[in-house]
Amino acid sequence: MTTSETAVSTPVVAAPPTAPARRHRRMHVAAPWILLAPFLALFLLTVLGPVILAVVQSFTRINRAGLFGEKGVTSGFAGFDNYVQALSNGNFIQAIGRVLLFGIVQVPVMTVFATVLALLLESASARWPAFFRAAYFLPYGIPGVIATILWSFLYVPGLSPIIDVGKLVGLDIDFLGPNTVLWSIANIVTWTYTGYNMLVIIAQLKAIPSEIYEAARVDGASPLRIAASIQLPLIRPALVLSVVFSIIGTLQLFVEPMVLRTVAPAIVTEYTPNLSAYTNAFAYNDYGIASAEAVIIAVAAFVLSFGFLAWTNRKGRS
């Protein structure tokens, strides 16, 4: 292709002026598609294709003839059967309730935590802000699996120095009990992502022009007053964004409970919606139900994050 191009462009000087212009326009039509083609091919194969497949699967029923399907497998249109079955599965509903509870507590706690840290680090009162910022951000570089394995050692009786210290002061801490393990997972998530959210907020704080601060100080505003009426309203976009990402992340909770399961019997096979879809697919080989659950999770993430965005937009305008 390159050779033919150079062959055409060499006699350009002698050719009538319309020829290069025409070639130019033709290249203009093809060029964006050539640039896009490899991306689109992979996008089709690994994102769009699987999404379509998931939706199709969620409406498909697989019939196995004979006890183990040895007499042949047929599939047919199932209507909303898989969805009805998923939504009437008590374990799946419980899992949804569990991550909602998790999100209602963990997302605000982490967001407030990150905001307070950002405000403190950006206040003139903090010493060594660069060191603290780096220390808080460090866990973000540790993969979720690795962080969970690490914390799992700090949760297990016998190995955990935290439990030992608790005993010294008369506290009997059980990190992995049925009522506590959800919050032990919340702790791992908070530990990993607070620093990242803090950095995003700090970036927004740094964008506030210094004249605004000076004007406020001239008016005699206290640091708390400045935080409440200048900084918080101006970092709202960053806060909204980090909450949306946290909501999506919470609904997809998978790695932490999956890894902690080996030490915490309280984490059942359908502990979170994603774990339920995983179990249905790979333990029960029921792809129809698993796909329906995956679609429900994705739709719920859309609805919740757009709902939150719409809610903050309306509140921002009024």
Added chain:
Amino acid sequence: MTTTRSRGWTIVVTAVLAIVAIYFLVPVYWVIVAATKSSGDLFTTPGFWFGRTMELWNNIVQVFTASDHIYLRWLLNSVIYAGVGALVATYLAAAGGYAIAKYEFRGRNLVFATVLGGVLVPSTATALPLFLLFSKLGLTNTYWGVLLPAMVSPFGLYLCRIYATATVEDSVLESGRLDGAGELRIFHSLVLRSMTPALVTVFLFQLVGIWNNFLLPLIMLADDKLYPITLGLNAWRSQVDRSPEFYPLTIGGLLVSVIPLAIAMVFLQRYWRGGLTDGSVKG
């Protein structure tokens, strides 16, 4: 009076920040201390202080030599998956984002809207159908099973489009065309260079994303020789209850995998600072 008050504030604020720093650093401190212990000392000596003997070197040697150097293989696999995947993903996102930003063509908005939809699709929702699709193509339990999905970054394309719109000058493209350069040549020699800051961000996000991914390799890979480090360490971790000699292996393996990442993260902080919000501010 104001100076004493502000000095008091400094002490209070710094103390609060220091206590918070302990929370974030304690697990890392613990893994450093624990990696120096024998498996007996792990359970019989205080967790926050060193044991009776110094076993760090032994443990690290163990980590690298156990099961025929499998740990080294896992590290190498992670480097291949994350390095190659992120490099290709960045290049493809740059080409696509630039094409959408700088060319008028039919279907442009449809393509962009579809890709944007792809940003919002949770990767866990596509993992299962991706497995079904790849098993039909014979790609499961191969390097490609993990690499191919890693080479696509819809978010990267979105970021590159915004960045190309803002920074790539039409006049530069026109003068390139007048010089007789082909469109691909212009992209490779003029555009890529001016997009470098966005490319670094996309590359780092994708690198971390692939390195951290667990579900996809968990579903795709059965052969532990193809495991990335995350999956490998999880395999070791799940064996400690039956055979305690996996305790020092897992803890040493954790330390070796965490330290380089932690250092990299601290030095690369500034690339994350903007990252996501850049898009929302400029777009």
